[in-house]
Amino acid sequence: MGEICISKEQLRKFLVIYQGLHYPKTFNGYLGIKEFVKRVGCLQYDPLNVVGRNIDLILQSRIENYEPKMLEKLMYEDRELIDGWDKMMSIYCIEDWAYFERIRNRRKSELEELLKRRNSREAITYVDFIKGYIAENGACLPSKIDLGGAKCGSWGHGKLSSAAMDYMFNIGILGVKEKKNVQRVYDLIENVLPKEILQMKDPFDSDRSFYKWYFKRRIGSIGVYWDRNGGGWLGHFLSEKQLRSEILQELCAEGELLRVEVEGVNENFYIRAEDSHMLAELEQNFDKKVTFLAPLDNLLWDRKLVKDIFDFEYSWEVYVPVSKRKYGYYVLPVLYGDKIIARFEPEIHRGDAPLVIKNWWWEDRTVVTDEVINEVIDCFARFCRFLKASGLSDEAYKVILGK
Structure with missing residues (x-):
């Protein structure tokens, strides 16, 4: 099978x-x-917590009865998963640690240049001191080590110790023992x-071998992906268009990737050869249920792809000035079967109080039937269990129904 032809609906x-x-x-x-x-390679981490962190929102949409403590156990007790740099800050399987040596080396040179621009290069001189401190005193937060120094600029670290330990984490000297809320507790x-x-040991005999592994892995982060610049290609090496085209062609020639033609989309798509058997499952019907998607869900990494394939325009507006937001601060897309039918903005939720919905927007093309409403309410019941909320607020029902 050299090339596969599918429709947008099949994709x-x-x-x-x-x-x-x-x-x-x-x-x-x-x-x-x-x-x-393991299937998708990595999940993107973001510390914002409105109705759960992005990474927990990703997992609650896929794992029945998911609780954040399940991920904490896998990461910080069982050590099956680890914090690291992939597509931005992410988590991935510890088995990939050696494979990421080139990423850590690239991060090293990048951060050294960044610290230099922020007049904070002094932080690097404390690497040996911090190693010794942790060896003697155990894992700690950066705030426990006072190296002095002024703030490193409005986008920098508050202290030299934070800058130094972040640098050491990115290059693989330190790891995250645990997190206290969003703060990393570092250990050797x-x-x-x-x-x-x-x-x-680094398993690659050349840069080229690494590129082939990394580009193929990123295709698997989405499932089927195209060769055009977009959010799915964020990261070191991956965003280099010429290199990417060369590597994808080589992987196709070697049978590692298969080309996919999508009707009505003038782009080259690719799928990993080992995933192509799943295309047979497209003939099977699955239950149409509603699911709430995380803002940085793997499915949503490439906003142009989402627009072209799902006919859904989405932008995460947390860093957009209030006056320029089209929807809201923290808005979650609503998936129903294989279509995105709505989006909503929840209020910040903590504890066992009712979940409050500030706004709800149906997509214009959505036919709002009793069945759709019932599936939305069922999904909120599952979502409230995830949040340990007592249920939806009375006003939330009115917001959803537009009353």
Whole structure:
């Protein structure tokens, strides 16, 4: 099979199935979390918590009865997953640690230049001191080490210790032992990763071999993806258009990737050869259920792809000035089967209070039937269990129904 031809509708359905967003669920429990991360390579991390962190919102949409403590256990007790740099700040399987040596090296040179521009290059001189401090005193927050120094600019770190420890984390000297809310508690990497993982050597004999692994892996982060600049290609090496085109062609020639033609879209799409068997599942029907998507969900990484395939325009507006927002601060898309039918803005939720919905917007093309409303309410019941909320507020029903 050299090239596959599918319709937009088939691609939508494939992406939903591949991403584990259909019902009944593909991934279950702790093992399901690990299997899902292994399939897609990485999940993007963001510390904002309105109705859960982005990473927990990703997992609640795929894992039945998911709770954040499940991820915490896998990361900071079982050490099955690890914080690291991939598509921005992410989590990935610890088995990938050795494979990311070139990324850590690239981050090293990038951060050294960044610290220089922020007049904070002095932070690098404290690497040995911090290693010694942690070896003697144990894991700690950056605030526990006082190196002095002024603030490193409005977009920099508040203290030299923060800048130094972030640098050490990115290049692989430190790892995250645990998180206290959004703050990282750092430890020496040898105290975080199992010895057998740390002893693994970089498996690539050349940069080219690494590129092939990394580009193919990123295709798998989405499922089927195109060769045009977009959010799915964010990251070191991946955003280099000429290199990317060369590597994708080589992977096709070697049978590692297959070309996919999507009717009505004038772009080259690719799928990993080992995932192509899943296209057979497109003939199977799955239950049409509603699911709330995370703002940085793998399915939404490329906004242009989402517009072309799902006919849904989405922008995460948390960093957009209030006066320029089209919708709201923290807005979640609503998936129904293989279509995105609405979006909503929740209020910040904590504790067991009712969940408040500030705004709800149906897509113009959505036919709002009793069945659709019932599925939305059922999804909110699951979402409230995830949040440990007592349920939807009375006003929320009126907002959703437009009354």
